[in-house]
Amino acid sequence: MSLRSTTRKSRKVAAGLVAGIAVLALAGCTSNSDGGGDTADTSGGTSAATGSNDESGDKVVIGFSAPAADHGWMGSITESAKKEAAKYDDVELRVAEGTNDVNLQISQVETFINDKVDAIVLLPFDGAAMTPVALKAMKAGIPVINVDREFDDPNAARVTILGDNYGMGVSAGSYICDQADGNKDAIVAEIAGIDSLPLTQDRSQGFKDALAECGLDVDNRVAADFTVEGGSDAAEQLLQAAPKIDYLWNHDDDQGVGVLAAIDNAGRDEFTMIGGAGSKNAMEAIKSGDSVLKATVIYPSTQAADGVKLARLLVQGKSMSDLVEVEVPRKVQLYAPVVTADNVDQFIGSAFES
Amino acid sequence: MSQDSVRVERAALETSREESRFRAVMNSSVGRNSGLVIALLIVCIVGAATAGDRFTSTDNALTILRLAATTGVVSIGMTFVIIGGGIDLSVGAIVALSSVWCTTIATQQLAEDTHWLWMVAVALLVGAGCGLVNGILIAYGNVVAFIATLAMLASARGLAEIISDKKTQILGANGIDVKGFKDFFTADILGVDVQIWLFALVAVAGWVLLNRTTFGRRTVAVGGNPEAARLAGINVRRHTVYLYVLIGVCCGIAALMLVAKTTTGSSTHGTGYELDAIAAVVIGGTLLTGGRGTIVGTVLGVLIFSTLSIIFTLNNRSFSEQSLLKGAIIVAAVLLQQRLASRSST
Structure with a gap:
């Protein structure tokens, strides 16, 4: 048996080698053409738009793909993109919804390429993993709008729309500095999201840097995992460890549901809590003012909706009318404003359901 | 009068004979597979009609x-394990671990310094190693396959997270040149991707x-019957180990395909592959209790699911x-299988 399997193996290896040599020979002929220089997309046209951008124009077919809606923020990404597309009678949005399997998400984008859609709005499960297929789309002349999780090759997207994770931390930190009003002994605590993610590290860095501006630092820090259960566990540990807290920043309102539950259970109310991302129930709590949650920092869940709008402008050859520039910009980074009881009405309309 | 009744009896006998012949055909692997071909054709017709x-x-x-x-390559390995009376829940995690291990800076550096086949070797060895651990635990440690591979599911993904620090490891990071690897696995031969050829190759090898x-x-x-197999002189334990090593190697191949693609x-690669593979194998007509199954059925099962996926995307x-x-299809397939099995036993 073992003898037979070795011959089989060697046969396989031989076949593999033959195939490999053939492929290498082929690849040698074509490898010159895949330099990244020629991928800059010019299909957007150059004519500056006159009149309103929202006026109905040429029909635009947009392919849309995002990770599985396993938390409120991500669910809202797809929902708000659909809602935005429905406002335009010249937009057809094809939604290949919700998967955390990069293999499947790649095939969804391939399907859009086969379909020759006019543009693709893509929130990758993993930015680096989706880069090759995005490059393929760009080479096929289909502009890709990259949302939230960045590709590792700038040529893979015509437009990139990002939130501001560092800015979230800065906004939260600056808000605490304002509230502390020179009190350098204030005890500051932080409940982070998934600690190994670059976005969490960016948020914490921004928070630290902004607090340092007014002489404060983070006294207690725990990390959760963006889920209600994780938030509750982390908060429980934090409240055990810190008998007195003045300010608490929680990175994410989805896990914030659990954090608030733990705070309730512990009967603590001596501090001011600031949330993150900006869910509807967080904003309602801020509005009512009867919980420790007094503010939240926005990380817009409407990024993909913005992606749909920009894709439409791009394909129709229109510009962003409030800029002098005649083309849609290469990169848009969204702001991370602080929502308090004073301005909550301005934001609650675009908030997401946890 | 009596002649009539004889005729009726004879006719009844003939129909029942025909019916049993039909049952026999449906029960043979050819019959079951032609059922799957019809199912795939129906799916394709739905696709063509709607898109x-x-x-x-x-x-x-x-x-x-x-x-x-x-998933096809993994499913081929799964077919062997399930026919052999086992199950492997750890395939997705092994794919993740292989993909991470063969893309560490150290492995990539080794590949640049020597040959990109080192990356292939690392992925296959990691897969085989995980399979070996599974197999030894099951065959010699007498741990139930479900539990042993469940443990591997958790620990392989955990190890992948530790090695990668939960970060995505990019091919060619730090300016390392592993273009040969990528070019090989993403090339096409006669207009068909190498990855598809590989799947075909694994399927044919599996069939043989x-x-x-x-x-x-x-x-x-x-x-089918481990006790009888043992009495017939088969080293059942050693054979069980081979089966898990085989599926481990399949996971290594799948990891290579995913890395190139x-x-x-990444430690998140391969999520849910165990369910996809088991589903494909089950609707492919392989008995979950072992002892019977076909590679052709599994390939058809994989194709049915992936075609359905694309049809859903095409139709928004x-x-x-x-x-x-997908759940409904699995239940329907298993119910049908049970009916056929109970009929054949009466």
Whole structure:
């Protein structure tokens, strides 16, 4: 048996080698053409738009793909993109919804390429993993709008729309500095999201840097995992460890549901809590003012909706009318404003359901 | 009068004979597989009817096959394990670990310094190693396959997270040149991707191994009746270890395909592959209790699911509906299988 399997193996290896040599020979002929220089997309046209951008124009077919809606923020990404597309009678949005399997998400984008859609709005499960297929789309002349999780090759997207994770931390930190009003002994605590993610590290860095501006630092820090259960566990540990807290920043309102539950259970109310991302129930709590949650920092869940709008402008050859520039910009980074009881009405309309 | 009754009896006998012949055909692997071919054809007709030439285009066919290739290779390995009376829940985690291990800076550096085949070797060895641990635990440690591979599911993904620090490892990071690897696995031969060829190669090799070798006959014997197999002189334990090593190697191949396709290794790769593979094997007509199954059925099962996926994308339908339908198909396939099995035993 073992003898037979070795011959089989060697046969396989031989076949593999033959195939490999053939492929290498082929690849040698074509490898010159895949330099990244020629991928800059010019299909957007150059004519500056006159009149309103929202006026109905040429029909635009947009392919849309995002990770599985396993938390409120991500669910809202797809929902708000659909809602935005429905406002335009010249937009057809094809939604290949919700998967955390990069293999499947790649095939969804391939399907859009086969379909020759006019543009693709893509929130990758993993930015680096989706880069090759995005490059393929760009080479096929289909502009890709990259949302939230960045590709590792700038040529893979015509437009990139990002939130501001560092800015979230800065906004939260600056808000605490304002509230502390020179009190350098204030005890500051932080409940982070998934600690190994670059976005969490960016948020914490921004928070630290902004607090340092007014002489404060983070006294207690725990990390959760963006889920209600994780938030509750982390908060429980934090409240055990810190008998007195003045300010608490929680990175994410989805896990914030659990954090608030733990705070309730512990009967603590001596501090001011600031949330993150900006869910509807967080904003309602801020509005009512009867919980420790007094503010939240926005990380817009409407990024993909913005992606749909920009894709439409791009394909129709229109510009962003409030800029002098005649083309849609290469990169848009969204702001991370602080929502308090004073301005909550301005934001609650675009908030997401946890 | 009496003649009439004889005629009626004879006719009844003939129909029942015909029926039993029909049952026998349906029960044979050819019959079951032709049922699957019909199912796949129906799925394709639905696709063509709802999406027209967007579905029937060559590009679309290639997209379906590319999607099928990765889980397909894993499913071939799963077919052997399930025919052999086992189950492997750890395949997705092994894919993740292999993808991470073969894309570490150290491995990539080694590949640049020597040859990119080192990356291939690392992925296959990691897969085989995990399979070996599974197999030894099950065969010699007497741990139930479900539990042993469940433990591997948790620990392999955990190890992948530790090695990668939960970060995505990019092919060619730090300016390392592993272009040869990527070029090989993403090239195409005669207009068809190497990945699809690989899937075909693994499927054909699997078919030969199962149907034309002692190894295949032993697999069926071990799964059908391990005691009888032991009495017939088969080293059941050693054979069980081989089966888990085999599926581990398949996971290594799938990891290589995924690494080349995404240019990344990540601890999140391969999520849910165990369910996809088991589902494909089950609707392919392989008995979960072992002892019977076909490679052709598994390939058809994989193709049915990946074609369905693409049809849902083409028609703008949600992923949730697709999962619901997938569940329904699995239940329907198993119910049908049970009916056929109970009929054949009476």
